[in-house]
Amino acid sequence: MPTAILVRHGRSTANTEGVLAGWSPGVALDDTGRAQATALAARLAVLPLAAVVSSPLQRCQETVRPLLDTRSGLPLHTEDRIGECHYGDWTGRKLAELADEPLWTTVQRHPSAAVFPGEGGESLRAMQARAVEAVRDWNARIEAEHGPDALYVLCSHGDIIKSLAADALGMHLDLFQRISTDPCSVTVIRYTPHRPFLLRLGDTGDLGGLAPAPAPPGGAPDDAVVGGSTGAL
Numbered sequence: 001m002p003t004a005i006l007v008r009h010g011r012s013t014a015n016t017e018g019v020l021a022g023w024s025p026g027v028a029l030d031d032t033g034r035a036q037a038t039a040l041a042a043r044l045a046v047l048p049l050a051a052v053v054s055s056p057l058q059r060c061q062e063t064v065r066p067l068l069d070t071r072s073g074l075p076l077h078t079e080d081r082i083g084e085c086h087y088g089d090w091t092g093r094k095l096a097e098l099a100d101e102p103l104w105t106t107v108q109r110h111p112s113a114a115v116f117p118g119e120g121g122e123s124l125r126a127m128q129a130r131a132v133e134a135v136r137d138w139n140a141r142i143e144a145e146h147g148p149d150a151l152y153v154l155c156s157h158g159d160i161i162k163s164l165a166a167d168a169l170g171m172h173l174d175l176f177q178r179i180s181t182d183p184c185s186v187t188v189i190r191y192t193p194h195r196p197f198l199l200r201l202g203d204t205g206d207l208g209g210l211a212p213a214p215a216p217p218g219g220a221p222d223d224a225v226v227g228g229s230t231g232a233l
Contacts, residue, residue, distance in 0.1 A: 001191040002050070002142040002150040003199070003210065004135055006161045009059040010036035011183040020098060021059075022084050022091035029062045036184035041066040043186070044153070046208045050146040052076045053138055054155040055083045063184065064155045081134035082156040088121025112173040128163035128173055131156070135164060139191050151210065161187050168196035 010033030014021035021027045029037060044067060052068060054060045056078045068076055090098055098104055107114045107124070115123040135154065142150050158181050166176040168189045181187060181202045188200035188210060199210065 001139050001148055001193065002146070002152055003188060003190040004139065005044070005047075005049075005151060005153045005207075005210070006164060006187040006189065007040065007063065007153055007155045008158055008161055008181045008183055008185050008187075009055075009057075009063040009155060010034065010040070012059040014059075015183060018095050020087055020090055020093055020095055022087040023057065024092050025058070027057070027059050029059055033059070033183060034062070037063045038066045040184055040186075041070050043205075043207050045070070047151055047210055049074060050142055050150040050152045052153045052155065053079050053082070055157060055160075056080055057083055057157075060155045060157070064153065067153070077138075079134055079138070079154075081130040082154060082160055084157040085124065085127040085159050086116065086120050086122035088116040089118030090116055090121075108177055110174055111177060124159070124163070124173060127159065128167065128176075131160045131164055132167050135189075135191075164189065165198060165201060168198050 010029045012021065012027050012033055013030050014024070014027045015033075016030050040063065049071065052064050052074060054064050054076060061078075064076065068074055090101075103114060103117070111124045115121060138152070138154065142152050146152075161181050162176045162179040163173065165179050165181075165187055166173060179201070182204060185202040185204050186200055186207060187202060188198070188207075190197045190199055200207075
């Protein structure tokens with residue numbers, strides 16, 4: 001099955017202002033975020049990408065734009081299910097203020113029980129479920145169109161990517177706050193019929209080693225290499 005390259009959007013104006021943006025419209029990348037997006041396109045230049053799938057939110061669409069501008073014919077698909085968590089009444093508020101809310105402790109220590117207040121507020125469980133479903137659906141579509149060794153980019157948000165990494169690792173959602181993903185970092189999951197492999201987590205460096213390589217000798221294609229992978233050859 002394909003390898004999903006999960007990209008968190010570059011630094012946004014809400015990040016620098018300490019605001020929980022959620023689905024607020026008009027949240028763009030700041031100057032640093034735009035530079036990060038340009039650098040991301042260069043980091044991904046060595047990889048044979050099949051497609052780009054992005055959250056509909058502006059900061060994600062802006063993050064993948066330099067990549068699309070340098071890859072003629074690379075398709076962009078917009079996917080609502082990898083959009084940010086619906087934070088309800090928390091949307092647009094300062095993180096420093098939210099830290100005093102009783103729910104903050106639940107979000108930190110028992111996130112599987114967290115449901116954000118107000119109309120449209122979502123639970124973190126529901127957020128993870130829709131994101132996992134979306135990735136599974138896109139894996140099937142990418143494989144059908146481009147083959148099992150295809151790589152594709154999926155640009156999303158911090159909590160979404162952390163929840164997908166937790167799912168890949170078989171971690172309970174209550175542990176997902178132990179995972180960190182910086183702006184424009186790359187988390188890479190290679191999916192197989194039996195289990196996912198987490199290849200990168202919050203990576204901000206070289207990505208050349210992700211290029212498809214021959215299967216290791218012995219065992220099935222989705223077996224772990226006994227003794228450890230040899231890495232890029």
